[in-house]
Amino acid sequence: MSQENSIPLRKDAPIGVFDSGMGGLTVAREIMRQIPNEKIIYFGDTARLPYGSKSQETVTRFSRQIVRFLRTFQVKTIVVACNTASAYALDELEQESDIPIIGVVKPGAKTAAEVTRNGRVGVIATEATIGSQIYTKYIQELNKDVAIYGKACPLFVPLVEEGLWEDPVTDEIAKRYLTELIDIDIDALILGCTHYPLIRSTLGRIMGEKVTLVNPAYETARELREMLQDKGLLNDVPPKLGENQYQFYVSDGADKFKHFANSIIKYGVLSAKIINIEQY
Amino acid sequence: MSQENSIPLRKDAPIGVFDSGMGGLTVAREIMRQIPNEKIIYFGDTARLPYGSKSQETVTRFSRQIVRFLRTFQVKTIVVACNTASAYALDELEQESDIPIIGVVKPGAKTAAEVTRNGRVGVIATEATIGSQIYTKYIQELNKDVAIYGKACPLFVPLVEEGLWEDPVTDEIAKRYLTELIDIDIDALILGCTHYPLIRSTLGRIMGEKVTLVNPAYETARELREMLQDKGLLNDVPPKLGENQYQFYVSDGADKFKHFANSIIKYGVLSAKIINIEQY
Numbered sequence: 001m002s003q004e005n006s007i008p009l010r011k012d013a014p015i016g017v018f019d020s021g022m023g024g025l026t027v028a029r030e031i032m033r034q035i036p037n038e039k040i041i042y043f044g045d046t047a048r049l050p051y052g053s054k055s056q057e058t059v060t061r062f063s064r065q066i067v068r069f070l071r072t073f074q075v076k077t078i079v080v081a082c083n084t085a086s087a088y089a090l091d092e093l094e095q096e097s098d099i100p101i102i103g104v105v106k107p108g109a110k111t112a113a114e115v116t117r118n119g120r121v122g123v124i125a126t127e128a129t130i131g132s133q134i135y136t137k138y139i140q141e142l143n144k145d146v147a148i149y150g151k152a153c154p155l156f157v158p159l160v161e162e163g164l165w166e167d168p169v170t171d172e173i174a175k176r177y178l179t180e181l182i183d184i185d186i187d188a189l190i191l192g193c194t195h196y197p198l199i200r201s202t203l204g205r206i207m208g209e210k211v212t213l214v215n216p217a218y219e220t221a222r223e224l225r226e227m228l229q230d231k232g233l234l235n236d237v238p239p240k241l242g243e244n245q246y247q248f249y250v251s252d253g254a255d256k257f258k259h260f261a262n263s264i265i266k267y268g269v270l271s272a273k274i275i276n277i278e279q280y
Numbered sequence: 281m282s283q284e285n286s287i288p289l290r291k292d293a294p295i296g297v298f299d300s301g302m303g304g305l306t307v308a309r310e311i312m313r314q315i316p317n318e319k320i321i322y323f324g325d326t327a328r329l330p331y332g333s334k335s336q337e338t339v340t341r342f343s344r345q346i347v348r349f350l351r352t353f354q355v356k357t358i359v360v361a362c363n364t365a366s367a368y369a370l371d372e373l374e375q376e377s378d379i380p381i382i383g384v385v386k387p388g389a390k391t392a393a394e395v396t397r398n399g400r401v402g403v404i405a406t407e408a409t410i411g412s413q414i415y416t417k418y419i420q421e422l423n424k425d426v427a428i429y430g431k432a433c434p435l436f437v438p439l440v441e442e443g444l445w446e447d448p449v450t451d452e453i454a455k456r457y458l459t460e461l462i463d464i465d466i467d468a469l470i471l472g473c474t475h476y477p478l479i480r481s482t483l484g485r486i487m488g489e490k491v492t493l494v495n496p497a498y499e500t501a502r503e504l505r506e507m508l509q510d511k512g513l514l515n516d517v518p519p520k521l522g523e524n525q526y527q528f529y530v531s532d533g534a535d536k537f538k539h540f541a542n543s544i545i546k547y548g549v550l551s552a553k554i555i556n557i558e559q560y
Contacts, residue, residue, distance in 0.1 A: 047338045048328050058327045058532045158438040169452055252338045278558055 009076040009099060011235050014039035014247075015224070016070030016078040018063075019048035021250075022257060023157070023194030024081030025264045027104060030221035031079070032246070032267055035228070037235040040246045041073045045277060047251035050157060051084040052126025052193065059128065063089040067097065068280040069249075076233050079224060080104065083216070084126050085141030087134035100227060107131075107223040108190050108216030109138035112146075115190040115212045120145045122181040122211075124203075127152040135190060141271045149184050153177045153193075161260070170191050170199060174206050182207065190214045198264070248272040289356040289379060291515050294319035294527075295504070296350030296358040298343075301329035301530075303437070304361030305544045307384060311359070312526070312547055315508070317515040320526045321353045325557060327531035330437060331364040332406025332473065339408065343369040347377065348560040349529075356513055357382065359504060363472050363496070364406050367414035380507060385409075388470050388496030389418035392426075395492045396468040399426045402461040402485075402491075405472030407432040416456040416468060429464050433457045433473075437546060440475045441540070450479060454486050462487065468498030470494045478544070522556035528552040 004219070017028050021044045028042050045051075045067055051059050063085045070078055077100045080086045080093065086103030094101050112121045112135075123135045130150040138203050155173050164170045181189065189211050191197055197215050204213055228234040239245040246267065250257045254272040297308050301324045308322050323346055325331075331339050343365045350358055357380045360366045360373065366383030374381050392401045392415075403415045410430040419426050435453050444450045461469065469491050471477055477495050484493055508514040519525040526547065530537045534552040541552070 047334060053536070054327060054532045155438055155442055158435055162435055169449055172449055172452075252334050256333070 009231075010074075011233055012039070012237060013074055013076035014041045015077035016043070016073065017068065017081050018043040018045070018066045018078070018085075019082040019194060020044070020051035020084065021046045022161070022260045022264070025261055026194050026197045027079060027081035027217040027220055028246075029265050030217045031224060033093075033138060034221040035234065036047040036094065037057050037238050039235070039239070041075060042246065042248045043070060043277075044248070044250045044257060044269040044272075045163075046253050046257055047277065050126070051082060052128045052157065053154065054128060056088040056128075056132075059085055060089040060092055061070070062277075063093060063253055064096075065277050065280040066091055066109050067101075069275065069277060073101075077102065077224070077228070081194055081217075081220070082114070083194065084128045087129045100231070102220060102227065103226055104194065104216040104220045105134050105192075106138055107219035108192065108214055109135050109233060110142060111219045112188050112190050112214045113139045115214065116146060116178050118185065118187045119143075120184060120186045120188075121146055122184070122186035122189040123146050123148060123150045124153045124156075124177065124181075124189065124196065125150065127154060131190050135192060146188075149181055151177055151181055156199065157193065157195045157250045160198050165199050166202065170202055171206070174199070174202055178203070186211060188212045188214055190216065192216065219261065249275050251275065251277040285541065286539045287510075289513055290354075291353050291356075291513055292319070292517060293356035294321045296321050296323070296347075296353065296355035297361050298323040298325070298346045298358070298365075298556075299320075299362040299474060300315070300331035300348060300442060301326050301363065302322070302441070302540045302544070305541055306474050306477045307359060307361035307497040307500055308412065309545050310497045311504060314501040315505050315514065317518050319515070321350060321355060322484070322526065322528045323350060323557075324530045324537060326533050326537055327557065329420055330406070331362060332408045332437065333434065334364075334408060336368040336408075336412070339365055341367040342370055342375075342557075343373060345560040347373055347381075349555065349557060357504070357508070359500065360374065361438045361474055361497075361500070362513070364408040365413040367409045380511070382504055382507065384496040384500045384502060385414050385472075385475065386418055387499035388472065388494055389415050390422060391499045392468050392470050392494045393419045393422040395494065396426060398465065399423075400468075401426055401428050401470045402464070402466035402469040403428060403455065404433045404436075404461075404469065404476065405428045406437070407434060409472050415472060422532070429461055429466060432462055436479065437473065437475045440478050445479050446482065450482055452484070454479070454482055458483070459487050468492045468494055470496065472496065499525050529555050531555065531557040547550060
């Protein structure tokens with residue numbers, strides 16, 4: 001991270017949060033809960049979602065455009081609230097940036113390494129995240145004795161977006177995806193895609209009580225809070241009455257986004273604006 | 281369509297075919313079967329798929345870029361092998377182009393209007409295609425007495441792409457989507473998304489023998505053949521030995537595309553090249 005020639009960051013500057021679409025709202029929601037004074041600029045790349053089946057080069061190019069867009073708001077930090085973008089693009093984004101950038105993978109990996117007792121951790125995620133082996137890399141940096149078992153679950157995102165959060169079909173698909181992880185006797189399961197916390201109760205029921213579900217959204221908000229505190233960047237002033245604390249931007253389908261967002265975030269997503277991300 | 285200043289089209293020029301991704305291969309397959317002398321340049325916009333949940337403005341912008349790309353091959357005609365792009369962008373693409381452009385919606389609509397006996401036609405498609413009411417518009421232009429019932433089926437594409445072409449889960453989801461169309465007593469069902477012919481047997485089983493399934497991919501290849509014949513553009517020379525008759529381009533994930541394509545097209549998709557479509 002290069003700090004030369006940079007303007008000092010302001011405590012009251014917003015936090016940029018982005019995802020391929022709507023899943024990152026589970027991360028934004030945790031930030032709202034854990035550090036309620038912060039302003040958030042959220043961007044969902046709904047014109048080009050999903051990222052989870054795309055290549056590293058493409059996801060990195062998309063992520064760079066989004067970082068450029070978010071920086072037009074003078075954000076003090078950026079949260080890559082997408083496992084695929086965190087897996088594929090975080091290193092490059094960090095190297096190119098003079099503000100702190102946080103992904104969702106490291107915080108989830110750290111917690112999983114801490115909570116496992118039998119040293120067997122499962123990861124469910126998109127094809128891209130599983131293929132990148134990023135969770136394996138981070139967990140084994142912390143503890144070489146932990147074995148990580150990855151399973152791509154491509155149908156979970158469409159099932160969540162179809163609203164089948166509690167449904168026999170989601171149960172059936174989840175059983176198929178998770179059987180091999182149950183057979184391997186994992187005792188911690190990382191929900192390695194930001195949509196998955198929304199079917200947390202289905203996943204918990206199938207995995208059983210002995211398996212700890214690790215939600216990177218929660219862990220990321222915790223790490224963000226610590227980082228801001230360490231750097232003296234935590235906003236200590238509550239939002240003013242009438243201030244637009246949370247702003248939402250998308251690359252397509254603002255109404256659909258707003259509808260879905262309001263089912264996740266109880267603070268009220270009043271509006272979402274469309275921008276052409278390819279121009280950044 | 282403006283014809284001024286245009287170079288005469290050549291019979292042996294290739295046909296451009298595009299889709300948001302892989303579904304359009306069901307259309308390419310029908311063209312290969314019905315007019316086997318033709319060369320095809322296929323483009324699948326795998327970096328930005330799916331189109332079916334995106335807006336008219338976005339889908340039109342993407343489609344224009346693809347037309348510009350395909351025209352670099354001096355194609356003699358372009359087939360919009362995607363229902364969403366046909367619904368949203370065909371009129372503008374036709375107006376802007378001096379070569380014939382064919383979509384998949386009109387040929388499917390025409391056949392449905394012809395085959396229905398009780399005047400009740402169902403359409404299953406993406407949210408975008410259903411929302412556009414494009415099938416309703418075309419069918420009622422042909423026959424005002426036909427009633428059209430649309431049903432968006434957003435899970436069919438991910439189920440097909442996960443390979444669950446014959447599966448109890450696909451059966452269950454199909455039953456839920458189709459029940460209201462069965463209750464309405466339709467006697468023709470348009471498969472209004474290019475992925476759906478791949479689950480044709482499941483759909484046929486659920487709808488029963490009295491319902492005619494209309495496959496726009498088949499009808500489009502037939503209309504293409506007629507159009508080329510009328511204009512004297514049908515290629516009467518078989519491909520030379522060793523000639524690269526079918527070329528495939530994608531905006532991402534060439535290997536994954538190739539794998540899927542080979543499960544649809546029996547002619548062998550030897551390779552797919554990646555291009556950056558945002559540059560066009």
